[in-house]
Amino acid sequence: MKTKKLKITSAREFGVLVVLILITIAMSVATPVFLSKTNLVNVVRQCVEIGIMSIGMTFLIINGDMDLSIGSSFAVCAMIGGSLFKYELCSPTAAFFAVLLIGALLGAVNGVLVSRVGIPSFIVTLGTMKIYRSISYAISGGTSVSVFPPSATNSWVWKLGAKIDGFPAQIFIMLALFILAHIVLKKTTYGYKLYATGGNPKAAGLSGINTRNVKLAAFVIQGVCCAIASLISLAYLNSVTTTSGEGREMDAIAAVVLGGAALSGGRGTIIGSFIGVIIMGIVKNGMVLMSVPVFWQDGFIGLVVILAVFVDTMIHSKEKR
Amino acid sequence: MAPIIEFRNITKRFAGTIALNKVSFGIEEGEIHCLCGENGAGKSTLINLCGGVFTPTEGEILVSGSPVHINSIQKSEKLGFAIVHQEVPLCLNMSIAHNIFMGSAESKKGIFLDERHMNEKTGELMAMFHMNVEPTELLERLSIAEQSIVQIARAVYFKPKFLILDEPTAALTNDQRSVMFDVVRRLVRENHTTVLYVSHRLEEVMELGDRFTVLKDGCFVATKNVRDVTMDDIVTMMVGRKIDKSEWGKTYKTDEILLSVKGLTRRRKFQDVSFELRRGEILGLSGFVGAGRTEVLSSIFGADRLDAGEVRIKGVKVDIRSPQQAIGHGISMIPENRRDDGLITTMSIRQNAQLTLMKQISRFGFISGKSTDGLMQHQIEQYHIKAANTDDGILTLSGGNQQKIVIAKWIGNKPEILLCDEPTRGIDVGAKAEVYSILRSIAAQGIGVVMVSSELPELLALCDRIIVMHEGKVTGEVDRENATEELIMKYAAAI
Numbered sequence: 001m002k003t004k005k006l007k008i009t010s011a012r013e014f015g016v017l018v019v020l021i022l023i024t025i026a027m028s029v030a031t032p033v034f035l036s037k038t039n040l041v042n043v044v045r046q047c048v049e050i051g052i053m054s055i056g057m058t059f060l061i062i063n064g065d066m067d068l069s070i071g072s073s074f075a076v077c078a079m080i081g082g083s084l085f086k087y088e089l090c091s092p093t094a095a096f097f098a099v100l101l102i103g104a105l106l107g108a109v110n111g112v113l114v115s116r117v118g119i120p121s122f123i124v125t126l127g128t129m130k131i132y133r134s135i136s137y138a139i140s141g142g143t144s145v146s147v148f149p150p151s152a153t154n155s156w157v158w159k160l161g162a163k164i165d166g167f168p169a170q171i172f173i174m175l176a177l178f179i180l181a182h183i184v185l186k187k188t189t190y191g192y193k194l195y196a197t198g199g200n201p202k203a204a205g206l207s208g209i210n211t212r213n214v215k216l217a218a219f220v221i222q223g224v225c226c227a228i229a230s231l232i233s234l235a236y237l238n239s240v241t242t243t244s245g246e247g248r249e250m251d252a253i254a255a256v257v258l259g260g261a262a263l264s265g266g267r268g269t270i271i272g273s274f275i276g277v278i279i280m281g282i283v284k285n286g287m288v289l290m291s292v293p294v295f296w297q298d299g300f301i302g303l304v305v306i307l308a309v310f311v312d313t314m315i316h317s318k319e320k321r
Numbered sequence: 322m323a324p325i326i327e328f329r330n331i332t333k334r335f336a337g338t339i340a341l342n343k344v345s346f347g348i349e350e351g352e353i354h355c356l357c358g359e360n361g362a363g364k365s366t367l368i369n370l371c372g373g374v375f376t377p378t379e380g381e382i383l384v385s386g387s388p389v390h391i392n393s394i395q396k397s398e399k400l401g402f403a404i405v406h407q408e409v410p411l412c413l414n415m416s417i418a419h420n421i422f423m424g425s426a427e428s429k430k431g432i433f434l435d436e437r438h439m440n441e442k443t444g445e446l447m448a449m450f451h452m453n454v455e456p457t458e459l460l461e462r463l464s465i466a467e468q469s470i471v472q473i474a475r476a477v478y479f480k481p482k483f484l485i486l487d488e489p490t491a492a493l494t495n496d497q498r499s500v501m502f503d504v505v506r507r508l509v510r511e512n513h514t515t516v517l518y519v520s521h522r523l524e525e526v527m528e529l530g531d532r533f534t535v536l537k538d539g540c541f542v543a544t545k546n547v548r549d550v551t552m553d554d555i556v557t558m559m560v561g562r563k564i565d566k567s568e569w570g571k572t573y574k575t576d577e578i579l580l581s582v583k584g585l586t587r588r589r590k591f592q593d594v595s596f597e598l599r600r601g602e603i604l605g606l607s608g609f610v611g612a613g614r615t616e617v618l619s620s621i622f623g624a625d626r627l628d629a630g631e632v633r634i635k636g637v638k639v640d641i642r643s644p645q646q647a648i649g650h651g652i653s654m655i656p657e658n659r660r661d662d663g664l665i666t667t668m669s670i671r672q673n674a675q676l677t678l679m680k681q682i683s684r685f686g687f688i689s690g691k692s693t694d695g696l697m698q699h700q701i702e703q704y705h706i707k708a709a710n711t712d713d714g715i716l717t718l719s720g721g722n723q724q725k726i727v728i729a730k731w732i733g734n735k736p737e738i739l740l741c742d743e744p745t746r747g748i749d750v751g752a753k754a755e756v757y758s759i760l761r762s763i764a765a766q767g768i769g770v771v772m773v774s775s776e777l778p779e780l781l782a783l784c785d786r787i788i789v790m791h792e793g794k795v796t797g798e799v800d801r802e803n804a805t806e807e808l809i810m811k812y813a814a815a816i
């Protein structure tokens with residue numbers, strides 16, 4: 001029984017895994033630099049922001065929702081955090097938790113509008129994407145926040161952007177969060193309820209699951225993910241601009257869908273999303289290494305998304321017949 | 322006479338299981354040929370082979386004497402097959418007329434839709450089925466029964482050479498059913514349409530069929546003339562055993578009142594419904610589809626709002642506003658529509674079976690693999706669930722086994738009151754008998770059961786008392802001793 005279980009999970013992510021391996025092979029043949037340790041570490045590091053945000057997005061998409069406001073939430077968190085650190089408004093630890101709380105709050109606003117008021121998540125988060133972005137402009141007055149005092153840069157919070165034994169700490173944080181999320185989805189009752197709510201909200205509700213709270217929690221998780229990503233980015237870049245995070249929502253959705261999740265809900269895995277994120281990172285990196293003209297880079301990523309989902313669809317339609 | 326459709330040594334294998342095993346039989350032109358068998362006997366697979374959904378692993382299908390390779394739905398239509406499936410594949414957001422003419426050349430004049438023609442023809446068609454609805458009515462506003470009539474009407478309108486009906490009457494009332502039978506007979510008479518009819522209701526096989534074929538566990542059992550056999554003969558062929566009726570009529574009813582409802586009202590659905598349920602009692606709720614039976618159950622369960630009335634559990638007044646609260650009060654509900662309300666089709670057998678039982682399989686929010694394995698084993702044994710691998714998708718199971726999963730999920734959390742809505746809808750004779758014995762054993766444990774059913778024989782066999790509804794009102798109540806089909810029908814029709 002155990003071995004069969006393993007087979008099914010691997011089948012789910014099989015398609016993306018094949019794509020990942022093919023792309024890795026292609027890249028290493030095309031540019032020998034690709035396989036160097038420095039480059040590989042760099043690839044993964046560049047995945048961190050999207051990676052962490054795609055964790056929350058995986059929860060939402062399994063649940064049949066999505067969040068277009070994550071780029072803006074990211075900016076609000078980073079702006080507020082940046083201001084707290086820069087003007088030394090509170091201790092770094094307090095600022096750290098304040099940012100997490102803000103992220104949770106931004107997610108909760110989306111979650112309440114979706115789960116209690118009943119507006120579709122696409123509409124709600126399209127709206128809050130604009131609103132949160134405006135808030136981030138208003139906080140900074142349209143300028144960027146940078147140059148932090150030593151009280152911030154010497155604090156433990158800034159270690160988030162530092163290196164441990166030559167490896168960026170943020171990579172470990174991302175991996176830890178992915179593992180945590182995987183456990184939550186596969187081993188806890190919350191994960192169980194999430195898949196049930198996404199698969200058939202009506203049946204889940206009749207089975208005594210409080211589907212509204214399940215949905216709300218997923219949005220809060222997404223908000224906290226944005227907050228963590230923003231803190232890492234703040235510590236790493238030592239600056240935040242009003243436009244930071246723009247377009248991240250589409251990257252995160254693309255990564256999750258690449259990983260085999262269905263926008264109709266009920267399907268998706270953390271492992272799949274992780275592979276999706278890494279594929280996107282490798283493709284971006286490879287294009288830079290191969291000096292693909294900038295204009296074509298986004299287009300190429302779009303192509304990879306469609307191709308990967310195509311492969312996945314082919315495998316699954318074959319299974320059915 | 323050579324058969325017009327012939328199955329020759331058809332075998333269909335799916336990963337690990339054999340759905341059909343060397344099945345051979347023929348269907349003659351212009352006959353109504355019934356296909357009988359328990360769930361999982363291979364009836365649906367056979368239909369899907371005709372429909373081009375699957376292709377046979379071995380063997381061949383002959384139409385008019387020549388072998389055909391049906392590898393797509395288009396190919397199947399081209400050969401003249403029209404299939405009415407069990408689950409209604411219609412567009413709920415569109416009108417009746419648009420559903421009927423979907424994809425047909427008749428729907429347009431040039432590049433524009435020919436609304437007048439569509440509405441006119443749909444009107445005639447609906448009249449033929451005694452349906453009093455506007456052709457422009459949206460499908461979602463029709464009841465499940467009416468939706469399935471639209472689906473049948475759609476198949477009939479295009480006068481197919483071969484008409485395949487898969488459990489078409491599951492949701493229909495007796496009147497709707499006899500109208501449909503007339504239409505089918507006329508189609509056969511006037512167009513020499515050949516009909517393959519699949520139904521669990523053997524009385525329909527006896528009434529409508531010319532010949533029938535029995536499948537069992539994917540194998541061919543026999544093809545016979547309907548007039549040469551009795552219903553019991555068919556049952557014996559299907560299940561290979563006689564159904565034990567000795568348990569029928571046993572009662573576990575006590576005096577303790579578990580649930581009492583008074584003056585329940587939900588606007589436009591039902592008014593002033595009152596009854597009491599005792600420990601160990603099986604209370605039937607009868608009436609035609611649309612009489613408000615389902616709505617009463619879902620309102621007690623908190624899935625729908627009540628406008629007035631009070632619910633008492635063991636004498637204490639309760640205010641139930643959600644299924645969670647109902648479950649907290651020890652109420653479980655097996656919903657009517659298995660696929661839409663009972664199951665989560667994206668999840669595995671095991672996940673579906675344990676959805677309401679999270680407390681039993683988890684500690685501090687973490688699911689224990691050992692507990693779920695143990696519980697699954699227990700569920701499989703207790704409810705005789707036949708599943709190759711419980712981590713497979715729920716839809717890999719036959720209808721009867723799916724229903725057992727739904728029941729297992731709801732009884733597992735040890736309710737005191739079980740509400741069940743059409744618990745044997747669309748499952749076969751053998752599985753039905755198993756569901757009956759499960760319900761009886763539940764009552765024996767002191768659980769009170771309220772059961773909605775459209776099948777009178779099953780109400781008569783199981784229930785201590787039957788309440789009959791008509792257009793949202795209770796019109797009668799009969800005890801087991803006095804219950805007859807005639808009496809219940811009289812109340813149901815409010816005569």
